[in-house]
Amino acid sequence: MAPATRIASSSYWIESASLPTFRKLEQNITVDVAVVGGGMTGLTAAYLLAAAGKSVAVLERGRCAQADTGHTSAHLTMVTDTRLPDLVSRVGRTHAQAVWDAGLAAIAQVDSVVREHEIDCGFEWVDGFLHAPAERTGGEPLDAQVQQLTQEAKLASELGFDAEFVDSVPGVGTPGVRFAGQARVRPRQYLAGLARTLTSMGVRIYEHSEAREFHEKPLRITTNGQTVTCGDVFLATHNPLVGVSNMAAATLFQTKLALYTSYVIGGRVPKGTVPDALFWDTHDPYHYARLDPHRSDDLVIFGGEDHKTGQATDTEACYARLEKTLRTRIPGVEVTHRWSGQIIETPDGMPYIGPATDHQFIATGFSGNGLTFGTVAGMLVTDAILGRRNPWAELFAADRSALGRGLWDYVKENSDYPYYLIRDRFAGADAKSLRAVKRGQGAIVERDGQKLAVYRDNTGATTVRSAICTHMGCVVAWNTAESTWDCPCHGSRFKIDGGVISGPAETPLPEASK
Numbered sequence: 001m002a003p004a005t006r007i008a009s010s011s012y013w014i015e016s017a018s019l020p021t022f023r024k025l026e027q028n029i030t031v032d033v034a035v036v037g038g039g040m041t042g043l044t045a046a047y048l049l050a051a052a053g054k055s056v057a058v059l060e061r062g063r064c065a066q067a068d069t070g071h072t073s074a075h076l077t078m079v080t081d082t083r084l085p086d087l088v089s090r091v092g093r094t095h096a097q098a099v100w101d102a103g104l105a106a107i108a109q110v111d112s113v114v115r116e117h118e119i120d121c122g123f124e125w126v127d128g129f130l131h132a133p134a135e136r137t138g139g140e141p142l143d144a145q146v147q148q149l150t151q152e153a154k155l156a157s158e159l160g161f162d163a164e165f166v167d168s169v170p171g172v173g174t175p176g177v178r179f180a181g182q183a184r185v186r187p188r189q190y191l192a193g194l195a196r197t198l199t200s201m202g203v204r205i206y207e208h209s210e211a212r213e214f215h216e217k218p219l220r221i222t223t224n225g226q227t228v229t230c231g232d233v234f235l236a237t238h239n240p241l242v243g244v245s246n247m248a249a250a251t252l253f254q255t256k257l258a259l260y261t262s263y264v265i266g267g268r269v270p271k272g273t274v275p276d277a278l279f280w281d282t283h284d285p286y287h288y289a290r291l292d293p294h295r296s297d298d299l300v301i302f303g304g305e306d307h308k309t310g311q312a313t314d315t316e317a318c319y320a321r322l323e324k325t326l327r328t329r330i331p332g333v334e335v336t337h338r339w340s341g342q343i344i345e346t347p348d349g350m351p352y353i354g355p356a357t358d359h360q361f362i363a364t365g366f367s368g369n370g371l372t373f374g375t376v377a378g379m380l381v382t383d384a385i386l387g388r389r390n391p392w393a394e395l396f397a398a399d400r401s402a403l404g405r406g407l408w409d410y411v412k413e414n415s416d417y418p419y420y421l422i423r424d425r426f427a428g429a430d431a432k433s434l435r436a437v438k439r440g441q442g443a444i445v446e447r448d449g450q451k452l453a454v455y456r457d458n459t460g461a462t463t464v465r466s467a468i469c470t471h472m473g474c475v476v477a478w479n480t481a482e483s484t485w486d487c488p489c490h491g492s493r494f495k496i497d498g499g500v501i502s503g504p505a506e507t508p509l510p511e512a513s514k
Contacts, residue, residue, distance in 0.1 A: 012266040012292075012299065012337040014070045017188035019063065020195055025206040025226050031055040033385060034221055034230040036211045038064030040072075040187065040371055041363050042236035043194050044378030047113065050201040052386055057228055058203065059221065061210035065191040068238045071341035072370050073264050073303045075278050075290055076110060076183040077128050078103030081367035082349030084155055085148075090348050095395060095403065097159040098410040099350055102392045104161075106375035107183045110190070119193030122186040122292065128278040131169040131176030133287075134329050145282060146175045153177040171275040172329075182278050184290055187371060214243045219359055232359045232385050236377070238370075239344060240362040253398065256352070257365060258345045263318045264303035266292075266337035269330055274300050287325060288368070300333065302326045309342060343368055353377045353396040354384060361385070362398070437462065442478035442485065442496070451475050452512050453485050455496045464512050465498040471505040485509065 033049050035042045038060030046056045058064075078100045080087060087096040107125075114123045130152070132145045149165055156163035162180035169176040198205060206223075213222040220229045235241050239257070242250040262285075271293075279289040287304035304325070305318040312318060319338055326333055346352060346365035351373045356362045361384060363377035376392065383390035391410065394402035437443045442455040444467050451467035453476055465485075467475050474489035484501060485494040493501040498509030 007335055007338055009338060011071045011264075011339040012301065013072065013074065013186065013188050014066065015337070017186060017192060019065055019188060019192045020199070022060075022064070022195075022205045022207040024208040025057075025059065025224050025228070028227045028229070029057060029204065030229040031057045031204070032231050033057075034059060034211075034228050034233045035236055036221070036233065036241065037236035037238070038195075038205065038207070039067065039069035039236065039238070040065070040191065040374035041238075041377045042234070043191055043198065044109070044375050045234055045236060045381050046198055046203050046205075046378075047194060047201070048378055048382040049385065050198065050203050052382065054385070056198075056203045057230070058198075058205045059209045059211050059223055059228065060205070060207045063207055064195060064205065065188050068341065068370060069187055069191065069374070071264075071339055072187055073262070073288060073290065073301055073341070073368075074185060074187050074371060075128075075288065075368070076107055076185050076371045077179070077278055077369065078107065078161070078182065078372065079128055079130065079179055079280070080349060080369060081343075081345075084152055084159075087349055088155065091350070091403065093159065094410045098392060098395050100156075100159070100161060102376045102395075103369065103372045104181070105379070106372045107181070109375050109379060110183065110185060110371075113194065113197075114185075114190065117193060117197045119190055119197075121189035121193060123183060123190070124185075124276070125181060125183050126277050128179040128182035128280075129166075129169045129172070129176045130179070130280050130282065131172050132174040133281045133283050134172050134174055135325065142175070149175055149177050149282075169279070170277065172279065184276075184278065184292075185371070186292065211241065214241075216244050219244065232361070234361045234363075234381050234385075235356070236363055236374075238342075238364060238366075240356070240364050243356065243360050245357050245360065250356075253352075253356075256346060259309040260306050260343050260345060261309045261312070261315075261340050262303055262343055262368070263305045263315075263322050263340050264301060264338065265319065265322055265326060265335055266299050266301050267326065267330070267333035267335040268297050269300050269333050271296070271298055273330060273332075274298060287322075299336070300326075300330065306343070315340075343370070348400075351377070351396055352398040353380050354393060354398060356398065441480070442483070444475065444478070447512075450512060453478070453494075453498075453509060455483075463496055465494075465509040466512050467509070469494075469505055470507040470509065471503070476509070 032054040033056050035046050035058045038058050046058050049056050153163045153165040164178050166178050209223045211221045220227050274291050276291050281287045285306040289302045292299040305322050344365050351365040353363045361381045366373040380390050437454045437456045439456050439458050445452045445454045453465045453467040455463045469487040471492050476485040476487050479486045492505035494509050
């Protein structure tokens, strides 16, 4: 009998990738922004701030990407832990759309960094599937689940996302919803590449440098007996520190957060056993899965069994149940790793991102979307520090005051904002084929890897041009009111036939290649 495979009680991500090492802070420094925390959130913010010309220092108490980011399940998706119908019932349709839009923008941000800096981190755009459980456990009848999943797909589609009901989810066999345009990434490889890029940009990263004391006027942080003086501080620490906030206010804020433990196992399977996609089932708590492809085999990452942290006495039983479920679904899996991570939930299912007090920013409550909302947080806080408007600032604000008073209309107030304008590019093509474009309308259609700008007139005749703006290569969007193709990146506008209406583009949209 072959010896049993040793199961590593550590994160697969930590074992499979290493990051550069950085020295601890040993001298007083002054920077524009101090970022506390060297995970997905902190390093993303450091990158965006440095790209905008800010001097930045990152303070990490241990090793970068070792704590929460190192123990993620590594789903990169717009699909929130809170099911879309529940999110709509809590915050309304356009606000729920905004939450998912933010997720799409985050995926696109990661994609942009990967491509610009040629980071080898296994990034791929993949489908995501929400599906009925593969195991029948006497819960809700399948017919009722089919009805719910059908309605969920319809709702997501109505909000502009590429979603469709499928009778049989690949590799699972049960009904579900297919969400196109999600992604997978090896998080520590991504952050290793990002950390090297940050060093080349002049960002100072310090490890083993815990932020111990915070002082105001001027704003400064003490670590290792040294002082970091800064104009702004971003507490990118998953569970926020008090910093310079009022202790009573910080304690009250903590009551809005609920901490949960989630369990993950990794196992090797023959290539092709599991489709390369993201998966979540409708169990409560739900199970989730994704693939990490390798040359000779694949590693499936499977998680669930969530419970409030500290409220399960037999944590071994959580792993045992998880492994039993995985072996039921994939009998031949060779389990190699197991680990747990902590997720933070909020009452409405949305994260808290933004100012905690003057010049101090926080980001927490990412639920099961740490990579996604961590990236959103980096984007949003960067905009706040730079004084730029951001379409999700009011949505994710810690007090949610604009939402509560009905003062924030996402679609109306952000219709001209770049993140919002290019949502269709992130979500995928507007239509599945040329025939799906309605009369009197234009839509982006993807064909053979090309993005096409397709207009169908009232007689049914179509005009097809490349959807790639001739200025800087962005994907144009259809302007219903003006019947024009508009570039969301720099404002170029084109006629239906591709002719230039206004620049900076000088060349018409070309005819699509055959």
